[in-house]
Structures are given as structure tokens and as C-alpha cells.
Amino acid sequence: MTTQTTQTTQTTHKVTLTINGQPYTAEVEPRLLLVHFIREVAGLTGTHIGCDTTSCGACTVLVNGVPAKSCTLLAVQVDGAEIRTVEGLEQDGKLHPVQDGFVQEHGLQCGFCTPGMMLTAVALLERNPQPTEDEIRRAISGNLCRCTGYVNIVKSIQYAAKQMREAQATPAPAPVGAEV
Amino acid sequence: MATETETPIRGMGHSVKRKEDARFIRGRGRYVDDIKLPGMLFLDIVRSPYAHATIKNIDASAALAQPGVLAVITGKDLDAAGLAWMPTLMGDKQMVLPVDRVVYQAQEVAAVVATDRYAAADGVALVNVEYEPLPPVTDPIKALEADAPLVRPDREQKTNHIWHWEAGDAARTDELFNQAEVVVKEDLYIPRIHVCSIETCGCVASFDAVEGKLTVYMTTQAPHAIRTVFSLVTSIPEHKIHIISPDIGGGFGGKVPVYPGYVIACVASIKTGHPVKWIEDRSENLQADSFARDYHITAELAAKRDGTMQALRVKTIADHGAFDAAANPSKFPAGLFSVITGSYELDAAHVEVDGVYTNKPSGGVAYRCSFRVTEAVHTIERMVDVLAQKLSMDPAELRLKNFIPPEKFPYKSPTGWEYDSGNYPAALRKAMEEIGYEQLRREQAEKRARGELMGIGLSTFTEIVGAGPSHTFDILGIKMFDSAEIRVHPTGSAIVRIGVQTQGQGHETTFAQIVAEELGLPVENITVEHGDTDTAPYGLGTYASRSTPTAGAATAVAARKIREKAKNIAAHLLEVSPDDLEWENYQFRVKGTPGKAVTMQQIAFAAYTNHPQGMEAGLEAVDYYDPPNLTFPFGAYVCVVDIDRGTGEVKIRRFLAIDDCGNIINPMIVDGQIHGGLTMGMAPALLEEITYDENGNIQQGNFMDYLLPTAMETPAWETDKTVTPSPHHPFGAKGVGESATVGAPPAIANAVVDALSHLGVTHIDIPITPWKVYKILEEHGVAES
Numbered sequence: 001m002t003t004q005t006t007q008t009t010q011t012t013h014k015v016t017l018t019i020n021g022q023p024y025t026a027e028v029e030p031r032l033l034l035v036h037f038i039r040e041v042a043g044l045t046g047t048h049i050g051c052d053t054t055s056c057g058a059c060t061v062l063v064n065g066v067p068a069k070s071c072t073l074l075a076v077q078v079d080g081a082e083i084r085t086v087e088g089l090e091q092d093g094k095l096h097p098v099q100d101g102f103v104q105e106h107g108l109q110c111g112f113c114t115p116g117m118m119l120t121a122v123a124l125l126e127r128n129p130q131p132t133e134d135e136i137r138r139a140i141s142g143n144l145c146r147c148t149g150y151v152n153i154v155k156s157i158q159y160a161a162k163q164m165r166e167a168q169a170t171p172a173p174a175p176v177g178a179e180v
Numbered sequence: 181m182a183t184e185t186e187t188p189i190r191g192m193g194h195s196v197k198r199k200e201d202a203r204f205i206r207g208r209g210r211y212v213d214d215i216k217l218p219g220m221l222f223l224d225i226v227r228s229p230y231a232h233a234t235i236k237n238i239d240a241s242a243a244l245a246q247p248g249v250l251a252v253i254t255g256k257d258l259d260a261a262g263l264a265w266m267p268t269l270m271g272d273k274q275m276v277l278p279v280d281r282v283v284y285q286a287q288e289v290a291a292v293v294a295t296d297r298y299a300a301a302d303g304v305a306l307v308n309v310e311y312e313p314l315p316p317v318t319d320p321i322k323a324l325e326a327d328a329p330l331v332r333p334d335r336e337q338k339t340n341h342i343w344h345w346e347a348g349d350a351a352r353t354d355e356l357f358n359q360a361e362v363v364v365k366e367d368l369y370i371p372r373i374h375v376c377s378i379e380t381c382g383c384v385a386s387f388d389a390v391e392g393k394l395t396v397y398m399t400t401q402a403p404h405a406i407r408t409v410f411s412l413v414t415s416i417p418e419h420k421i422h423i424i425s426p427d428i429g430g431g432f433g434g435k436v437p438v439y440p441g442y443v444i445a446c447v448a449s450i451k452t453g454h455p456v457k458w459i460e461d462r463s464e465n466l467q468a469d470s471f472a473r474d475y476h477i478t479a480e481l482a483a484k485r486d487g488t489m490q491a492l493r494v495k496t497i498a499d500h501g502a503f504d505a506a507a508n509p510s511k512f513p514a515g516l517f518s519v520i521t522g523s524y525e526l527d528a529a530h531v532e533v534d535g536v537y538t539n540k541p542s543g544g545v546a547y548r549c550s551f552r553v554t555e556a557v558h559t560i561e562r563m564v565d566v567l568a569q570k571l572s573m574d575p576a577e578l579r580l581k582n583f584i585p586p587e588k589f590p591y592k593s594p595t596g597w598e599y600d601s602g603n604y605p606a607a608l609r610k611a612m613e614e615i616g617y618e619q620l621r622r623e624q625a626e627k628r629a630r631g632e633l634m635g636i637g638l639s640t641f642t643e644i645v646g647a648g649p650s651h652t653f654d655i656l657g658i659k660m661f662d663s664a665e666i667r668v669h670p671t672g673s674a675i676v677r678i679g680v681q682t683q684g685q686g687h688e689t690t691f692a693q694i695v696a697e698e699l700g701l702p703v704e705n706i707t708v709e710h711g712d713t714d715t716a717p718y719g720l721g722t723y724a725s726r727s728t729p730t731a732g733a734a735t736a737v738a739a740r741k742i743r744e745k746a747k748n749i750a751a752h753l754l755e756v757s758p759d760d761l762e763w764e765n766y767q768f769r770v771k772g773t774p775g776k777a778v779t780m781q782q783i784a785f786a787a788y789t790n791h792p793q794g795m796e797a798g799l800e801a802v803d804y805y806d807p808p809n810l811t812f813p814f815g816a817y818v819c820v821v822d823i824d825r826g827t828g829e830v831k832i833r834r835f836l837a838i839d840d841c842g843n844i845i846n847p848m849i850v851d852g853q854i855h856g857g858l859t860m861g862m863a864p865a866l867l868e869e870i871t872y873d874e875n876g877n878i879q880q881g882n883f884m885d886y887l888l889p890t891a892m893e894t895p896a897w898e899t900d901k902t903v904t905p906s907p908h909h910p911f912g913a914k915g916v917g918e919s920a921t922v923g924a925p926p927a928i929a930n931a932v933v934d935a936l937s938h939l940g941v942t943h944i945d946i947p948i949t950p951w952k953v954y955k956i957l958e959e960h961g962v963a964e965s
């Protein structure tokens with residue numbers, strides 16, 4: 001996509017983003033959305049697009065640690081930023097507690113909202129390790145899920161919160177496919 | 181011989197964590213928009229700003245001059261190839277691109293093919309279309325008037341009336357109404373709504389000119405049916421069409437129809453020689469893809485003074501938009517609406533539906549419900565409450581009095597259905613006990629005395645799913661069976677390929693559990709594949725809660741075929757007659773000598789290494805399952821609401837759902853389906869509605885105006901179950917994906933009306949918005965300012 005956009009327009013800008021710790025540099029049109037930079041320039045397709053009015057949150061990523069709807073930012077606006085996407089949650093083969101929570105508590109069905117939902121949850125738990133149910137619901141109220149009815153998403157985040165609080169003592173999470 | 185496995189089987193009834201989650205939580209799902217093929221181009225669509233207009237001219241020159249734009253496709257181009265129109269699943273036809281006339285706002289008018297999605301969007305802005313607006317009609321009742329604008333002049337019949345359909349016994353029903361002691365009547369409107377799966381629709385079409393093969397990755401719930409339709413429409417031979425339904429970000433019925441974008445992308449790929457991607461924006465999805473509901477219903481219920489219900493009479497005007505592109509079985513233009521007598525024993529019923537064209541996008545697809553069942557359930561469940569109010573009876577008492585008694589199953593309904601099994605009083609009693617019904621009624625009385633508004637609503641619905649038996653059910657002539665193919669490998673792992681397709685239901689896990697249970701192989705050693713027409717057996721797809729009743733049954737039957745063969749191999753291994761063997765504890769054992777046994781894993785190994793002479797090697801089976809009947813899940817829901825007299829806001833304080841979907845494969849997944857279904861039941865009850873102004877402009881064409889429930893409005897659903905197995909399903913399951921969407925709206929509406937019943941309110945149309953409630957409060961002088 002970068003080469004194509006370069007061909008078709010007069011002005012392009014050089015943008016460098018660090019996504020999940022890895023730098024990506026590209027010449028892009030000023031109108032290129034961050035979500036398209038992530039999906040098409042960096043090739044990280046875990047970040048999704050569900051609307052065109054900044055309503056659904058499927059595109060949520062962390063920009064310098066803060067959840068942001070990447071469909072509503074231009075790549076040039078965040079030049080130099082540190083971006084975290086769903087692909088960066090698992091570290092050294094170990095799932096992030098939020099990922100584990102979503103599996104254990106059946107917090108996803110079709111999975112389309114899940115990456116955005118999980119990043120919102122990660123940001124919440126980083127600033128509030130012990131959120132109440134109401135705080136969780138409020139935090140994810142900018143992320144729409146059409147499948148789950150949110151009950152199990154709330155439980156997934158509570159599960160992760162508990163795991164993170166017990167972090168030091170936490171044994172390895174149960175593998176996917178295991179029964180609790 | 182292979183070594184014994186110690187891995188647990190975890191078949192039916194286990195809350196196995198989902199296999200598919202592993203990729204989704206890592207961002208490794210593969211949805212249509214994630215697919216990137218070499219040389220891929222992008223397609224974007226020019227849409228009509230008018231609901232009704234003639235097209236005078238389309239000038240694509242400026243668009244074609246734009247860098248990156250390679251082609252502009254119009255209706256005239258398609259017409260030359262005989263593709264300007266395509267058949268719908270309901271025997272109507274639908275424009276792919278119009279030649280001279282648009283019939284709804286946001287209709288596809290032309291398509292731009294470009295090197296990337298930005299260039300394609302630039303091209304769309306530069307296509308100059310000259311329209312001459314025509315007066316539109318968006319109200320189906322006005323559309324039936326003699327001087328109404330004609331939506332479909334292409335048809336022979338110069339009227340907006342599409343079809344008339346009826347079920348039941350008109351004469352007997354009228355007779356009962358004439359003699360009835362009590363009759364209640366209400367007009368109910370079930371609004372137009374949109375499924376809005378969070379992933380929109382789209383495809384990547386790739387035509388290989390050398391092979392003559394068309395491959396399409398598409399957001400479809402029914403890949404095989406699509407392949408057949410594509411072959412019939414394009415005359416590309418069916419073996420040269422490959423439809424792949426990759427990971428799908430929610431379907432709910434909205435991904436059953438064939439939308440023009442899919443067809444145009446295929447044409448664009450053939451024309452340009454490149455793969456072509458088309459992905460809708462949300463606004464396009466919400467404005468132009470098929471809608472659900474839009475039923476204008478008049479219902480009457482006749483009863484004795486003691487509350488014995490006798491007859492139901494229903495007349496309906498169904499707004500199907502500009503094309504009858506609903507996705508019902510062919511013989512059912514109004515779907516399974518005639519299940520409208522619900523859970524009650526009535527002497528007679530008569531139901532009529534008239535389908536009507538309007539200048540709106542196609543209507544009549546599902547919204548997470550089996551064909552038109554939500555409309556039916558809302559009607560009967562509301563009417564029972566209306567009757568209870570008229571008779572000053574408790575709605576629970578009235579229901580218990582009129583339920584079809586458990587001993588009368590299988591029960592033949594007055595509109596011709598045979599309900600397979602049910603125990604309605606048990607479900608309602610369980611719900612009342614768990615929620616503390618009597619206590620809530622006392623609380624309500626106290627609150628009412630203080631001027632506070634609290635309501636309790638019930639819904640004791642019966643669903644009808646699992647279409648369906650081939651003598652009655654087909655889509656475009658293709659019978660609604662479904663299929664499974666199982667192959668057991670030498671080391672005792674297996675692959676299952678199924679004719680249905682998943683959009684979040686967890687088939688990769690539940691279908692593995694079915695096989696695990698039937699064959700005694702550990703669930704993690706079983707792979708499930710679906711959605712690829714080159715490899716999966718032919719099936720009709722996933723909608724209308726049909727996967728478990730049809731393909732689930734096929735999977736069990738195929739596994740049992742394998743078990744039959746396995747028994748002969750076991751006899752050979754144990755050197756006994758097959759008659760001396762029993763299947764116990766996931767092993768074939770010699771009767772009376774439990775120590776002498778072989779596992780399926782040992783048998784599988786033998787099937788390839790040491791099979792009896794004269795027997796075919798290998799261990800596999802296929803089944804095409806034709807269900808003998810539909811299944812009838814049911815439930816009893818209780819909703820408790822508090823109404824804010826200052827704002828009219830309805831707050832769901834508690835919502836308890838008792839569901840009965842027969843035997844359960846995976847309780848965790850069933851619970852998840854119910855949570856999601858309840859939320860999609862609450863949505864139209866309180867929030868969602870699509871309306872049009874007099875010029876045919878959609879009023880809720882994006883997510884700013886069309887309000888999906890967020891975590892804030894959605895209550896913490898409470899769920900429980902009763903279990904009444906289906907007597908005709910191989911493992912007694914009934915299907916569950918949609919029960920809650922069907923059952924929840926009347927529970928909520930009944931609760932709100934109940935809160936206001938002492939003011940004389942008998943009915944409020946959904947969605948019950950704060951504004952609607954506030955106006956009622958004001959009218960009755962109880963609003964707080």
C-alpha cells in the first residue's frame with residue numbers, strides 16, 4: 001500500500017512508529033489513518049475496523065500507553081509514538097493475564113471486538129488494578145461487542161485483575177482447551 | 181499398537197475452553213479484510229443519495245482520470261453480461277447495479293476499482309451521476325393505496341403487493357371469536373432493525389483466467405449455497421468456483437444474503453485479471469444491507485371469562501423493501517411466523533401476512549432469530565399480558581392456566597406444527613421461584629402505593645429452529661439437510677468437516693466434543709474444519725439456530741457409522757464376535773469380561789495396520805442428515821424494571837432467563853450464546869430502530885444514530901436451565917443461538933407495561949425509549965419535572 005500511495009499523490013510524509021517495540025518507517029499520505037498504517041503498512045491485522053464514526057472501538061490500540069481509536073488518528077499525527085497492539089500482548093510465549101482471562105471466562109465469541117476490548121482492559125488494569133464491576137463497564141463502554149452481552153467480558157477482566165494482583169505468585173496459565 | 185491415551189475425552193456436557201480462542205486472543209484471526217493477495221485491487225461503491233429516482237446519465241471520466249483508478253463498472257456494463265439483475269433467495273430478483281433507476285437510498289449505482297482503498301474512494305467521489313428524483317413510498321400501508329408510487333415497474337403485476345400468505349383455520353377461528361366472552365385486540369409494530377455484526381460485509385474475489393477458476397473469500401454464513409447460486413448466475417461451472425468463508429466477525433443472519441458488492445467484486449476481478457477486495461464501511465452496511473422485522477401486526481385473542489384462551493387472529497403487513505430478498509425457506513415467505521400460538525393450547529388460530537414493496541433496502545432477513553419467530557413470539561407474549569390485564573389476572577397465573585401440558589407432547593399446533601417436546605410449567609415455576617416472584621409482586625404493590633414505578637414482565641416463549649425436514653424445507657430448491665464428514669487417523673486423532681459455518685458460535689470446539697463423545701477420542705485430538713467449499717461436504721450453512729439440530733446431528737450419525745465399523749475391528753482384535761461386544765465407558769468391551777477391551781485409538785491404529793481381511797481399510801464416514809422434524813426450544817424469562825419518572829428511562833434491575841434447549845454440548849458456550857442473545861433482545865426492546873423520513877432518507881444510518889447496547893445499558897444477565905431433550909435428535913439437543921433474542925423483547929416490554937398498567941396503559945411499541953415513556957408519564961400526570 002505504501003508504494004501505491006506514493007505513486008498516486010504529490011505529498012507524502014515520512015512517519016516512524018514503534019509498534020510493540022519494533023520500529024516501522026514509511027512514506028505515507030497525510031490522510032492515511034493510523035489503523036491502516038498498523039494493518040497495511042506494518043501488516044498487523046489483529047487491530048480491526050468496525051465503524052466509520054469512532055463508535056465501536058474495534059480499532060483500539062494503546063498510543064503511548066493510552067487507549068485510542070486508531071481509526072480516528074492520522075498516522076502523521078502520532079509520528080514517533082509508541083503503539084501497542086494485540087500482537088504485543090503475549091510476551092516470551094506467555095499470555096497477558098487479560099488474554100488468559102478472555103479464554104478462561106469465555107469473553108469472546110466471533111473475536112472481532114476482542115483485540116480492542118483487551119487493550120482497553122489492559123489500560124484500565126494498568127491504572128486501576130482493582131476496578132469495580134461498574135468501573136469495568138464504564139471503561140469498556142466505548143467498545144461494542146455484538147456477540148457476548150458483556151457479562152463474560154466483565155468476568156474476563158476481573159479474572160485478569162485478580163491474576164495481575166497475585167502476579168508474583170502466579171503459576172503458568174492453563175492452556176487453551178483445558179477445562180477449569 | 182498405539183499407546184493408550186490418558187487424555188480425558190471431555191465430550192458432551194463439558195465446559196471445554198474454546199479451541200478457536202487461541203488465534204483470536206493473539207490477533208491472529210483471519211477475517212476477510214486481513215486477506216492480502218498479490219496484485220490485489222480495491223473496489224468502492226457509488227451509492228444513491230435518493231430513495232427513488234431515474235438515472236439520466238453516469239459520467240465516469242473524471243474518476244477514470246484520477247491516479248490509481250483503473251475501472252468504473254456501471255449497470256450498463258453488467259447488463260451487457262446479463263448480470264445487472266440477480267435472483268434472490270425468495271424467488272424475486274434484485275438489481276446488482278441499476279441500469280436506469282434506483283429504488284432505495286444508498287443503493288449501489290456504480291463501482292470504482294483502484295490500486296488502493298483511498299484511491300478507490302477518490303474515484304467514487306468523482307463519478308458524476310445525474311438523477312431525476314421520483315416520489316418515494318416508505319410506508320407499506322400507503323404503498324398499498326391505489327395511487328402509490330410503483331416501486332417495481334419491472335414486474336408484470338403493477339402493484340406494490342408481493343404476496344399473501346396464511347396459515348390456520350379461518351372459519352373455526354372466526355366462529356370462536358363470534359362466541360367469545362372476552363376479546364382483546366392490539367396493533368403492534370415490530371420495527372425495522374439491523375444486525376450490525378461488528379465486522380461489516382466484504383470479500384476478496386480472485387479469478388484465475390488460466391484455470392478458469394473463481395475463488396472468493398467472503399463474509400457468508402452459507403458458502404455452499406452461494407457457490408451454487410454463483411454458478412447458476414454466472415454459468416461458471418460449479419467445480420470452478422471456490423467459496424471460502426474465513427473467520428467471520430459475527431453474522432446473526434445479515435451474512436446470509438448475496439449483496440451486490442460480492443457480485444461486482446467478482447466481475448471486477450474477471451475484468452481486471454487481478455484479485456479485488458471489497459469491504460463495506462459501517463454506514464454502507466447499516467444503510468444498504470438487508471434489514472430485519474418491519475412487521476405491522478394486528479392481533480386479537482379470544483378467551484373465556486375464566487382466562488381459558490381459545491383463539492388467535494392475526495393480520496400483518498410485512499415491509500420487504502424494494503426487493504424480496506429475505507432468506508426464508510422457499511415455501512415460507514413469512515418464515516415460521518405461524519408458530520405464533522406459542523406455548524399455549526388454543527382451539528384455533530388464523531394468521532395472515534401480506535408482503536409489500538417500499539423504497540427501502542430489502543427487509544426480512546433474520547436478526548439473530550429463526551425466520552420471523554421473534555415477531556411471532558412478541559405478538560403472542562404481549563397479547564397474553566394484554567388479556568391478563570383485561571381480566572385482572574396475574575400474567576403468570578394466566579400462562580400456567582393455558583400452557584400446553586407436558587403430557588400432550590408431541591403437540592400438534594393449530595397452525596400445523598408438531599412441537600417435539602416441552603415442559604412449560606416447570607420452566608416458569610423455576611423462574612418464579614428463583615427470582616422470588618411473589619416477593620417482587622409485594623414490593624411492586626408497596627412501591628406503587630408510594631408512587632414509584634416498578635414492573636415485572638414475563639415471557640414464556642416457544643422457539644422453532646433446526647430447519648429443516650426436506651419434505652417441507654428448501655432454499656432455492658436445495659433441501660435443508662446438513663452434513664458432516666469424519667476421518668479418524670491411524671494414531672487416533674481425527675478431522676471433522678461440516679457443512680455449517682461458524683461466526684462465533686464455537687463450532688471448532690463443540691463439534692469436536694460431539695465426536696469426542698461418540699467415539700471416545702480426546703477433544704483436543706479432533707480438528708474441525710468448515711467454511712471451505714472445496715473441502716467441506718455440502719451444507720446449507722449456519723443461521724436460524726440450525727447448526728446443532730442439523731449438522732450436529734449429522735456429526736453424531738457419521739460418528740456412529742464409524743463406531744459400527746470400529747466394532748467389527750474390535751471384534752477382530754479381541755477375537756470375539758461383534759455381538760459379544762458392548763460400548764461402555766468409551767471402549768468396546770467383551771460382555772461379562774470387562775478387562776477385555778479396546779479403545780477407539782487402538783481400533784484406529786488397527787484400521788490402517790491390521791484390519792480384518794475382506795474389510796475396507798481406514799476409518800471414516802459421511803452423513804447427510806435430513807431432520808425428521810424441527811426442534812422447539814423454549815424458556816421462561818422474568819424481567820424486573822424500574823422507571824425513572826424524571827427521565828422516562830427504563831432500568832433493567834434484574835433479568836432471569838431459564839432456557840431449555842435440550843441436551844447441552846458445552847454449558848459455557850450455551851451460557852455465552854444466551855448472554856449475547858439477551859443483549860440482542862434488549863437492543864430492539866429499548867434502543868434500536870431504523871426509520872425513514874418522507875423522502876426516504878434513513879434516519880439512523882451510522883453508529884452515532886443507531887444505538888447498539890454498550891456495557892453500560894446491558895444488565896448482568898442471570899441464566900439457568902431446564903433440560904427437556906428433543907426426542908428425535910440423535911443426542912437430544914435443540915439449538916440455542918437465538919432463543920434469547922426471541923424471548924427477551926416481550927419480557928422487557930411486558931415489564932414496562934406492567935409498571936404503567938395501573939395508569940391504563942395496555943401496550944407500548946418497541947423500542948421503548950425514554951422519550952416514549954416520558955410522554956406517557958406526562959400524559960398521565962405522573963412525570964417528575
Ligand code: FES
Binds near residue numbers: 052069072
Ligand atoms: S473502527 Fe469503530 S471506533 Fe474505530
Ligand code: FES
Binds near residue numbers: 107111145
Ligand atoms: S465477540 Fe463478536 S463482537 Fe465481540
